[in-house]
Amino acid sequence: MAASSDSPIAVQGLQDAVYGSIRSSILSGSLPPGSRLNQGSLAARFGVSRVPVREAMSRLQAEGLVVLRPRRGFTVSYLTVDEIIEVFELRMVVEEHATAVATWRRTQADIGAVAEILAKMEGLDRTDPGLLGNWADHNREFHARLIASAGRSKLSEVALQLGDMVEPYIRLRSTRSAGIDLGNNEHRAIFEAFASGDADKAGRMARLHCDSVLKRLLKETASSGSEKTGQFAK
Amino acid sequence: MAASSDSPIAVQGLQDAVYGSIRSSILSGSLPPGSRLNQGSLAARFGVSRVPVREAMSRLQAEGLVVLRPRRGFTVSYLTVDEIIEVFELRMVVEEHATAVATWRRTQADIGAVAEILAKMEGLDRTDPGLLGNWADHNREFHARLIASAGRSKLSEVALQLGDMVEPYIRLRSTRSAGIDLGNNEHRAIFEAFASGDADKAGRMARLHCDSVLKRLLKETASSGSEKTGQFAK
DNA sequence: CTTTCAGATATTGAATACAATATTCGTAGT
DNA sequence: ACTACGAATATTGTATTCAATATCTGAAAG
Numbered sequence: 001m002a003a004s005s006d007s008p009i010a011v012q013g014l015q016d017a018v019y020g021s022i023r024s025s026i027l028s029g030s031l032p033p034g035s036r037l038n039q040g041s042l043a044a045r046f047g048v049s050r051v052p053v054r055e056a057m058s059r060l061q062a063e064g065l066v067v068l069r070p071r072r073g074f075t076v077s078y079l080t081v082d083e084i085i086e087v088f089e090l091r092m093v094v095e096e097h098a099t100a101v102a103t104w105r106r107t108q109a110d111i112g113a114v115a116e117i118l119a120k121m122e123g124l125d126r127t128d129p130g131l132l133g134n135w136a137d138h139n140r141e142f143h144a145r146l147i148a149s150a151g152r153s154k155l156s157e158v159a160l161q162l163g164d165m166v167e168p169y170i171r172l173r174s175t176r177s178a179g180i181d182l183g184n185n186e187h188r189a190i191f192e193a194f195a196s197g198d199a200d201k202a203g204r205m206a207r208l209h210c211d212s213v214l215k216r217l218l219k220e221t222a223s224s225g226s227e228k229t230g231q232f233a234k
Numbered sequence: 235m236a237a238s239s240d241s242p243i244a245v246q247g248l249q250d251a252v253y254g255s256i257r258s259s260i261l262s263g264s265l266p267p268g269s270r271l272n273q274g275s276l277a278a279r280f281g282v283s284r285v286p287v288r289e290a291m292s293r294l295q296a297e298g299l300v301v302l303r304p305r306r307g308f309t310v311s312y313l314t315v316d317e318i319i320e321v322f323e324l325r326m327v328v329e330e331h332a333t334a335v336a337t338w339r340r341t342q343a344d345i346g347a348v349a350e351i352l353a354k355m356e357g358l359d360r361t362d363p364g365l366l367g368n369w370a371d372h373n374r375e376f377h378a379r380l381i382a383s384a385g386r387s388k389l390s391e392v393a394l395q396l397g398d399m400v401e402p403y404i405r406l407r408s409t410r411s412a413g414i415d416l417g418n419n420e421h422r423a424i425f426e427a428f429a430s431g432d433a434d435k436a437g438r439m440a441r442l443h444c445d446s447v448l449k450r451l452l453k454e455t456a457s458s459g460s461e462k463t464g465q466f467a468k
Numbered sequence: 469c470t471t472t473c474a475g476a477t478a479t480t481g482a483a484t485a486c487a488a489t490a491t492t493c494g495t496a497g498t
Numbered sequence: 499a500c501t502a503c504g505a506a507t508a509t510t511g512t513a514t515t516c517a518a519t520a521t522c523t524g525a526a527a528g
Contacts, residue, residue, distance in 0.1 A: 012302065013304055013481065014481075014482070015292070015482090038509075040508085040510090048483085049482060050511095051481080051482055052482065054289055054510095055288055055289055055481095056292075058289045058292040058293045058296075059292045059293065060296070061293060061296075062292075062294070062295075062296035064388075064391070068246065070247060070511090071488085071489055071510060071511080072489095072510080073510065083387065083388055086388045087388050089331075089386075089389070090328070090331075090388065090389055090392060093327055093331045094327065097323075097324075097327045152320045152323075153317065154298075154317055154320045154324065154399075155320060155323070155324055157298070158324060158396070162392070247510095247512090273479075274478085274480090282512075282513085283512060283513045283514075284480090284481095284513090285513070285514095286511080286512070288480095288481085289511095304480090305479085305481075305518085305520065306479090306480080306519095307479070
């Protein structure tokens with residue numbers, strides 16, 4: 001299953017189903033930045049007309065995940081390196097705050113839930129060829145669950161949205177499993193402070209984590225081009 | 235002209251025009267929270283079919299300005315008091331950061347532009363019946379221009395979006411012009427720090443300003459019900 | 469006078485249809 | 499070969515149509 005934690009159960013209609021599916025494909029990297037999104041092909045793929053497809057894309061457009069050029073259709077957003085840095089700077093600020101608030105308001109159940117996700121991440125099968133993808137899925141879940149402990153719906157929305165903006169780049173660029181240990185350590189550090197109730201420290205750790213992820217991403221980016229797969233593009 | 239700074243020149247199509255128009259109506263309060271948005275009426279009002287209307291609404295949905303309930307259509311989002319507080323908390327964090335960065339990176343041209351807006355706000359005709367609306371328009375411009383000085387597109391987007399989420403409430407709830415002097419003073423304080431290059435202070439002032447606006451909003455809210463005009467709703 | 473229910477009407481969500489524009493492909497000219 | 503151009507094709511943006519569902523209206527029962 002690809003990254004998804006926002007459409008828990010029921011789908012609102014065709015539009016919503018298409019939205020979720022395209023969104024997952026973008027986040028997972030199977031629809032890489034720059035891909036052209038052919039409305040007809042997508043409609044055919046989902047067995048619907050182009051109308052719900054366009055509505056789904058309009059939503060993604062507002063989220064910043066796709067871009068529309070008049071008469072040329074939608075393409076998956078392509079962030080420049082500067083924009084990626086920008087988003088990470090924002091994440092540092094927002095996640096520091098969110099993590100601190102979460103640490104303030106967390107319940108025992110929250111601690112348990114986050115601990116469980118963390119344990120799953122640390123216990124992943126290192127030989128599984130889908131290791132990176134699995135880890136990335138859990139990673140998203142970890143951050144979402146942690147921030148959700150703050151009990152602030154809007155805060156969660158914004159934080160998640162910021163994370164999703166750069167998710168494709170993280171997935172596409174990290175082909176080595178070296179980052180996993182580092183990531184686990186940083187998560188563990190955040191969690192300890194979170195569990196022990198040290199809001200200040202938890203926030204600081206979260207900020208550091210963002211910074212660390214950004215640094216690794218930039219290093220990876222410097223040494224690898226971007227191949228465009230485009231499984232959906234006609 | 236109602237609040238708008240994101241669609242500078244050309245419109246991308248009917249969808250985009252409708253989007254901008256509905257958005258302005260929501261932000262200005264002429265389409266108050268809770269209003270039902272009848273697709274047919276809106277389409278007729280703009281002289282287009284329902285298709286571009288639905289696409290526009292899908293974008294607004296992703297922005298959080300409207301809500302969709304299956305088979306029941308779109309309504310203008312209604313934030314609870316708690317959610318409003320949430321958004322303001324986020325704004326405090328984001329605007330503090332944005333203002334600090336803006337103070338760091340601002341040019342002489344930025345200072346001039348912000349000063350000009352500030353002067354306009356302070357010089358508004360106090361007897362104009364549209365005073366509150368005019369002030370609110372300039373207020374949005376002030377914050378947008380200030381933050382734009384940071385030269386960070388994504389940061390601007392997020393900050394603006396957060397501001398827009400609560401804009402309708404500020405406009406609808408502030409019927410007294412008492413807040414104008416207070417607002418002007420706070421803006422002046424932010425500007426002084428901004429112009430003098432004291433990033434830390436500018437950030438702190440921005441945070442205080444958010445807090446102050448929230449406090450006034452909550453006070454107003456406590457003492458007034460919300461009448462629903464709904465000029466668009468059929 | 470209020471509540472319940474059935475039929476009439478309105479509204480939504482999605483498919484299909486169609487005009488306008490972009491893109492592609494083949495041809496001709498250098 | 500390579501480029502310039504123009505017809506053929508594909509794609510987009512929007513309107514129209516249609517089935518499914520929600521809402522409204524008003525009469526009948528309590």
